[in-house]
Amino acid sequence: MKTALITGVTGQDGSYLAELLLDKGYKVFGLRRRTSTPNYENVIRIKDKIHWLSGDLNDLASLIEAVRISNPDEVYNLAAQSFVAASWPQPIATAQMTALAVTNMLEAVRIVKPDARFYQASSSEMFGKVVETPQKETTPFYPRSPYGVAKVYGHWITVNYRESFNMFACSGILFNHESPRRGLEFVTRKVTDAVARIKLGVQNEIRMGNLDALRDWGFAGDYVKAMWLMLQQDEPDDFVISTGEMHSVRELLEVAFSYVNLNYKDYVVIDSQFVRPAEVELLLGDCTKAKETLGWKLDVDFKQLIHMMVDEDLKRVKSEMRYYELMGI
Ligand code: NDP
Ligand code: GDR
Numbered sequence: 509m510k511t512a513l514i515t516g517v518t519g520q521d522g523s524y525l526a527e528l529l530l531d532k533g534y535k536v537f538g539l540r541r542r543t544s545t546p547n548y549e550n551v552i553r554i555k556d557k558i559h560w561l562s563g564d565l566n567d568l569a570s571l572i573e574a575v576r577i578s579n580p581d582e583v584y585n586l587a588a589q590s591f592v593a594a595s596w597p598q599p600i601a602t603a604q605m606t607a608l609a610v611t612n613m614l615e616a617v618r619i620v621k622p623d624a625r626f627y628q629a630s631s632s633e634m635f636g637k638v639v640e641t642p643q644k645e646t647t648p649f650y651p652r653s654p655y656g657v658a659k660v661y662g663h664w665i666t667v668n669y670r671e672s673f674n675m676f677a678c679s680g681i682l683f684n685h686e687s688p689r690r691g692l693e694f695v696t697r698k699v700t701d702a703v704a705r706i707k708l709g710v711q712n713e714i715r716m717g718n719l720d721a722l723r724d725w726g727f728a729g730d731y732v733k734a735m736w737l738m739l740q741q742d743e744p745d746d747f748v749i750s751t752g753e754m755h756s757v758r759e760l761l762e763v764a765f766s767y768v769n770l771n772y773k774d775y776v777v778i779d780s781q782f783v784r785p786a787e788v789e790l791l792l793g794d795c796t797k798a799k800e801t802l803g804w805k806l807d808v809d810f811k812q813l814i815h816m817m818v819d820e821d822l823k824r825v826k827s828e829m830r831y832y833e834l835m836g837i
Pocket of ligand 2: 590591592593630631632633682683684685693694695696698715716717718719721722723757782783784787788
């Protein structure tokens, strides 16, 4: 039985990855930071199957202890401050959690279990300003947010530990991937949640930022398979994971609202608070290397993804409404 340690296991990707590894027969350890309100929503179905470890990315001692206790064959470093918009008001916390913390995790592995295989969650946000399209492993980085800058650090320190200490360290440069477990502040989930609420009569409008931004959106359940595949290769390497298709935020609104027979133009209000100080106008990935080397492929396309998210939000909002009715709220 193989053993994996996942940081960020309570997040979107961590929960799908934990399910995938449990299905493959892994013993899964999940690192969880202490929060005043426990947040097990994404892992509710597998909570009892995960071996929980208490730790924080900024507390090296806790990471060393997590690696010592779990003695992992594979480490997936998914934890981060992952919301780009929050990285302007919280640039230092973002640098600590999204950049420096990667060194903490690599050090913990290097000191305690240097032969463990290591996955770093790098991001298409590192490409930022358009230098080349589509973007691939060799495209130069030009990050446009404190988050993007922090991810560039995390990416290069992972490459550096591979080259300096001969560690099996891989970096997955993943383009946007979404699911019904996506945080409510990210644009896809914000839209599908609003569509459900508007359809059910508990919301009147949705306030949005830049509708012209273009993104390469895939399904998180497909993307975690690529993370696992990267750690099964003979040699460590870095891979772009993407759909190779791009859609605008406006198109996302169109697809989500029309699915429930509504016109987004009747509900969208542009609000400058959601416009970013510097924008990444366009992301489009070329994942030929991953397809050829890893044999990775997509199962869910853009429309299926957005429809799946609207369906799940409709179910959730309906059950919330039933609960409030029962409670007389
Ligand atoms: P989420 O925001 O859903 O999850 C982030 C996770 O990190 C949560 O479990 C969170 O815990 C944990 N975390 C944050 N800070 C700390 C800390 N100080 N100590 C311990 N744990 C912490 O992100 P995703 O699942 O969407 O993304 C996973 C990773 O992939 C991130 O690194 C993200 O930047 C990167 N990425 C994501 C992409 C995407 O489109 N989803 C694309 C490219 C990269 P808690 O529940 O307590 O908040
Ligand atoms: P992103 O995702 O910044 O690409 O980072 P997000 O869904 O937040 O934004 C995508 C695009 O939509 C535009 N936008 C809005 N975004 C939000 N959140 N809210 C709005 O109201 C809104 N209106 C327009 C944004 O300006 C942007 O252009 C995600 C995260 O998962 C990162 O962790 C990851 O690294 C990258 O994807 C790849």
